[in-house]
Amino acid sequence: MSDEIQASPSGKSGFTRRRFIIGTVGVGAASVIAGTAVRAPRALAATPPSGPPTTTLPLPTTTAPEQLLLTWGNDPAREVTVSWSAPGTVAQPAPTLAVSTRPITAHNPGRLIKMPDPEPLDVTRRYDAASSVSFTDGLNGQTTYFYHVQLTDLWPGTRYYYEISDGAATPSTAGSSFETAPFGRAKFRFSSYGDLSTPSWDLNTSGNIWHESCDNSWYAVTAIENPGDGKGAPLFHLLNGDLCYANLDVDNAPGVWRDFGNNVARSAANRPWMPALGNHECEFGVDTLAGQPGNAPGGIGAQGAAGNHWNGPYGFGHYLSRFLLPDNGLINWDGNRLRGNFYAFQVGTVKFISLDADDVIYQDGAANYVIDTANTAPETTTTGAKIPNGTTNYTRFYTGDLKLNPADNSLVPDYASGRPNLQTLWLESTLAEARRDPSVDMIVVFMHQVPMSTSTSGNGSDLAIRQAWLPLFDKYEVDLVFHGHEHDYERTYPVRGYEPGELGTVVAPNPGQTKGAAVDTRRPAVVTTEPYEHNGTPAWNTAEGTVYLVLGGGGTNGPTNSYGTDTTDDLPQAKVITTRNEVVGSEATGFAKNGADSVEDAPWSAAINPTDAYGYSIFDVDPGERRGETTITFQYFAIPAVSNEAGTAHDGTTTLPTTPTETFVFGRKVGGR
Ligand SMILES: [Fe+2]
Ligand SMILES: [Fe+2]
Numbered sequence: 001m002s003d004e005i006q007a008s009p010s011g012k013s014g015f016t017r018r019r020f021i022i023g024t025v026g027v028g029a030a031s032v033i034a035g036t037a038v039r040a041p042r043a044l045a046a047t048p049p050s051g052p053p054t055t056t057l058p059l060p061t062t063t064a065p066e067q068l069l070l071t072w073g074n075d076p077a078r079e080v081t082v083s084w085s086a087p088g089t090v091a092q093p094a095p096t097l098a099v100s101t102r103p104i105t106a107h108n109p110g111r112l113i114k115m116p117d118p119e120p121l122d123v124t125r126r127y128d129a130a131s132s133v134s135f136t137d138g139l140n141g142q143t144t145y146f147y148h149v150q151l152t153d154l155w156p157g158t159r160y161y162y163e164i165s166d167g168a169a170t171p172s173t174a175g176s177s178f179e180t181a182p183f184g185r186a187k188f189r190f191s192s193y194g195d196l197s198t199p200s201w202d203l204n205t206s207g208n209i210w211h212e213s214c215d216n217s218w219y220a221v222t223a224i225e226n227p228g229d230g231k232g233a234p235l236f237h238l239l240n241g242d243l244c245y246a247n248l249d250v251d252n253a254p255g256v257w258r259d260f261g262n263n264v265a266r267s268a269a270n271r272p273w274m275p276a277l278g279n280h281e282c283e284f285g286v287d288t289l290a291g292q293p294g295n296a297p298g299g300i301g302a303q304g305a306a307g308n309h310w311n312g313p314y315g316f317g318h319y320l321s322r323f324l325l326p327d328n329g330l331i332n333w334d335g336n337r338l339r340g341n342f343y344a345f346q347v348g349t350v351k352f353i354s355l356d357a358d359d360v361i362y363q364d365g366a367a368n369y370v371i372d373t374a375n376t377a378p379e380t381t382t383t384g385a386k387i388p389n390g391t392t393n394y395t396r397f398y399t400g401d402l403k404l405n406p407a408d409n410s411l412v413p414d415y416a417s418g419r420p421n422l423q424t425l426w427l428e429s430t431l432a433e434a435r436r437d438p439s440v441d442m443i444v445v446f447m448h449q450v451p452m453s454t455s456t457s458g459n460g461s462d463l464a465i466r467q468a469w470l471p472l473f474d475k476y477e478v479d480l481v482f483h484g485h486e487h488d489y490e491r492t493y494p495v496r497g498y499e500p501g502e503l504g505t506v507v508a509p510n511p512g513q514t515k516g517a518a519v520d521t522r523r524p525a526v527v528t529t530e531p532y533e534h535n536g537t538p539a540w541n542t543a544e545g546t547v548y549l550v551l552g553g554g555g556t557n558g559p560t561n562s563y564g565t566d567t568t569d570d571l572p573q574a575k576v577i578t579t580r581n582e583v584v585g586s587e588a589t590g591f592a593k594n595g596a597d598s599v600e601d602a603p604w605s606a607a608i609n610p611t612d613a614y615g616y617s618i619f620d621v622d623p624g625e626r627r628g629e630t631t632i633t634f635q636y637f638a639i640p641a642v643s644n645e646a647g648t649a650h651d652g653t654t655t656l657p658t659t660p661t662e663t664f665v666f667g668r669k670v671g672g673r
Contacts, residue, residue, distance in 0.1 A: 019572055022489070022661040023611025024638050048201045048650060052211050056140040056251045056382040059088030059258065064172030065095070065147075065164040066205075067261030068269035072236065074326045076181035076347050077156035080272065081324050084164050084174070085261060086145040091118050091134070094167025097149045104163040104175060118145050121321045123291065123313050123336045135321035138285025138311045139381040142254045148324040156183035176269040181235060181347045184439075185623035188348055189232070191224050192617045194240025194278065194448060194484020196260070196554035200645065202652050204259040210252070212245035215642040215652040216614045217263060217555030223616045224267045228637045228658040234618065235347065236271050238354075240484035240551060241278025241448025246318060247367045250381055253283060253311070257318050274325070277341060277356040278448035278484060281319045282365030282393045285311025286385045289398065290334040304378065304387040314358075314395050315367060316341070325354075328426055332399055333419045341399070342423050344430050349623045349630045351434040355447040358395045359423050360402065360411065360468045362577045363449065363459060364593075365393035370583055372590040390591040392583050399423040402468055408500075409520050411468040424468055431476035441623070441630035441668065442542070445473065446482040452495075452524060452548050453574060454605045458486035458560030460575030460596035466498070466522045479542035480632070480666060482617075484552035488561035489615055489636060491607040491662070494545025495524035504600040510579045513597055521576045521600045529606070531664070532671030534631065539665035547666060551617050553638075557645070559613030564599070572605040607662060612638035615661070624669075631667035635660035 065084045073079025082099075086092050092115075100110030118132035129150050136143040147164075154160065163175035182188060199218040201209045225233050244260030246253040264273060286294045286303040287310045294300075294308025303309065311317045313336050325340035332338050344353045358365060369379045369387045378386035400421040401414035413420035434440045451465035473481065474496055502518035509515050527545035531538035540547055552560075564573035575596035585591035609615070615638040623630050638661045642654045 019605055020607040021610060022607055022638065023609045024640050024657055024661065049209050052209055052249055053252060056142070057208070057255060059142055059144070059255060061090045062087050063090055063092045063166040063168055065092065065166055065174040066265065067258065068164070068174060068176065068265045069261065070178050070268055070272045071274060071323060071325055072181070072272045072345050073150055073152065074345065076345050077183050078154050078180065079150065079152050080154060080178060080180060081148055081150045082162055083146060083148045083322070083324060085147070085258070087258065089142055089144065091145045092147070092166040095132070095147055096165045096167055098163045099151060100161050101158060103161045110161070110163070113149050115147050121312060121317055123320060123339070127324060131324070133321050135312065135317050137254050138287060139250050139383060139385050140252060140254065141383045144254045146321050150324065154180050156180055178271055179235065186348045187620070187622050189234040189618065189620050190236050190238065191227070191234040191619065192238040192240060192446065192482050193220060193551045193554040193615070195242040195487050195552040195556050196220060196239060196244065196264070197556040198244050198256060198259045199263055200652065202650065205262040206255055206259050208255065208259070210245070210256045210259070211248035212556045212558065214555050214557035214645060216639065216654065219639060219642070219654050219656060220555045220614065220616060221263055221267050223637065223639065223656055225270070227618050228656055229618065229635060229660070230658065233271065237267065237273045238352070238446045238482060239273050239275040240446050240482050241276045242280040242484055242556070243275060243278065245280045245556065247280050247283040250284060250379060253318060257322065261322070274352070274354060275323060276354045276447050277316060277319065277358060279358060279363065279366035282315035282358060282367050282395060283311035283318060284309050284367040284387055284393065285315065285317065286383070287312060289314060290336060291317065301384045301386045304385060304391060309387055309391055310393065314398050315365060315393050330422050330426060332422060338399060338422065342426065346440065348621055349439065349441040350621055351440045351443045353427070353430060353443065353445045355427065355445060355469070356423065357447045357449040357465055359397065359399050359421065360464045361396065361449050361462045362464045362580050363462055364581065365395055367393040368593065370591045370593045372585070372592050374588055374590045376590060389587060390583055390585065392593065397421060409467060409522050410471050411464060427469065428472050431472055431478065435476050438627060441628055442479040442632060443476065444480045444482070445478050448483060449485045450483040450550055452492050452602070452604055453486045453490055453550055454563045454572045454602050454608065455486045455488055455560045456564045456575065457562045458488065460577050463521055463576055463578045466524065470524065473546050477543060478546050479668065481546060481548045483548070483550050484554070486550050486552045487556050487559045488550060488552055488613050489609040489638065490550040490605060492548040492604045493529050493606045494527040494540050494542065494547050495604050496527050496545040497525045498522045499525050504576050504578065504598040506598050508594055508597050510582045510594050510597050511584065513579065519578050519598050521578060521598065523600055524604050526604050534665040534667065534670045537633065537663055537665045539667065539670040541668065541671045542666050543668035549617070553614040555614060559641070561610055561613040563608045563610060566601050569601065572602040574600055574602040574605070576600050609638055609661065612640055614639040614641060629669055631665050631670060634664045634666060636662040
């Protein structure tokens with residue numbers, strides 16, 4: 001451990017008030033010297049574009065397969081889905097996938113799977129084993145193509161080779177290999193972060209700068225293929241939402257997704273990448289919330305004002321076209337299948353659950369057109385779609401309703417409304433089943449938005465996650481929960497239950513709130529601030545309390561690693577979002593959107609990294625000898641920001657440290673208490 005201690009311990013409030021400050025500076029020069037300075041290949045453009053394009057740029061009309069992407073099927077030991085895309089707006093002529101346990105050669109052509117003709121995304125239908133999907137962006141009109149093969153009946157722990165062909169007269173091919181998950185109790189490694197974004201111009205396929213582009217996004221992918229400890233790439237990666245921020249480039253969302261897909265393919269062609277939905281996956285378009293074509297009178301330009309401002313189902317059309325994920329089997333109240341919106345899978349003795357927090361949070365989605373200038377014209381796009389000022393995509397309760405239980409300030413599925421929240425019901429049944437299952441030792445949940453964050457420059461802690469899902473995480477003793485959304489690193493102490501009472505204060509009132517009023521933030525209760533030791537490594541017993549990790553340092557150009565402290569008592573302080581952050585104003589005056597409304601002291605905050613916003617996490621799972629003995633060893637590797645990212649001397653380099661900035665063991669039997 002080479003952590004520094006921020007403040008002296010104090011007996012006040014019953015907890016030692018230490019919060020570890022970590023980072024590549026904090027751990028000393030050794031790790032930097034030992035690190036590997038990496039430089040990526042130079043790109044197309046010799047000089048940087050002046051900024052994000054403001055008109056729709058054409059996409060290629062070539063068909064060579066690219067953006068290779070692996071994901072797990074329902075059973076990672078036996079099922080893997082291979083996905084890829086055409087570069088642009090022309091479908092592949094006759095695409096095929098060849099698969100074999102030996103390399104694909106002229107002498108070993110493998111098992112050949114021919115792809116059907118593409119059909120537009122339709123989430124009311126089931127997918128065939130081989131499916132070709134097209135999606136037309138509602139704002140720029142570009143149609144792009146995605147191909148999915150669901151491989152089943154694979155051998156566990158086995159390497160498979162694959163090759164994709166576009167089937168052109170002179171075919172173009174691409175391929176790689178992957179390993180299925182091991183069978184039964186076995187060791188494995190996985191990794192995680194969120195908020196990946198796209199690289200900048202010199203490392204993007206397109207040569208463009210997008211709104212959130214930053215070359216740290218390139219190095220984040222590099223790091224997964226070659227983790228700093230030299231012990232090899234993970235079996236799979238968890239991507240905690242805000243994948244590429246395509247919704248911010250309203251004229252070029254398909255182009256942003258393409259650059260994301262090609263950056264990620266450097267790893268995702270070799271191992272599954274399992275995503276969670278974030279707010280930036282929710283895009284403006286011209287469909288209804290359920291994803292049906294908007295048909296209000298007045299044509300395409302009238303749809304936004306009529307409320308039809310969604311790009312596919314719930315705005316997630318690009319995401320749902322690109323990823324074919326494990327099936328939760330649910331059909332939503334509107335008739336859409338909810339496959340991939342949230343899902344679960346098991347590897348070894350660990351159950352993994354991906355959630356879509358957009359469904360419960362007070363915060364809105366990230367497709368916003370909120371301008372504080374009077375009489376602002378609608379956002380007008382290439383297709384003629386118009387998004388009126390003051391429009392925000394808000395998807396809360398899209399899988400059904402939750403109601404407040406005043407007895408404990410929790411949110412529970414609302415049967416009285418006739419459409420209880422399906423995701424929360426599914427979460428409870430999935431957790432209950434996992435805890436009954438003798439083959440599951442530990443439960444890892446990953447989602448985008450955050451119930452506990454002390455970031456001052458980021459979004460803050462969303463009370464609704466504490467109200468709706470933390471009671472379930474407590475009841476079923478979820479071990480670890482990962483997030484993104486805040487572009488930084490934060491770790492909590494183990495927490496269980498909450499401290500009743502009004503421990504928050506309104507500082508930026510939403511309508512109906514009073515500045516200075518006390519507010520019940522359902523503040524999570526700290527179990528302990530002192531780690532155990534497990535084979536010489538500090539360890540937290542996650543049977544005693546759940547540990548929450550903010551891992552949002554994938555690579556966006558907007559780091560948010562400034563953290564709050566209450567100057568009156570020197571405790572960590574968190575912004576808390578306790579009501580919908582309302583958009584207020586009018587066409588005549590302009591609009592404004594509130595941020596977090598309240599603050600609370602945050603004794604749950606255990607570690608922060610003010611030095612480096614970026615980083616990746618490596619987790620090594622060891623099942624031990626007997627049931628319940630699984631441990632997960634966690635290493636966090638901070639990554640310094642790339643040099644000269646914004647300057648004319650842009651060189652796009654950083655140092656990938658070989659020494660972790662934090663190492664802990666998590667387990668349910670560690671510590672012996
Ligand atoms: Fe983000
Ligand atoms: Fe986010």
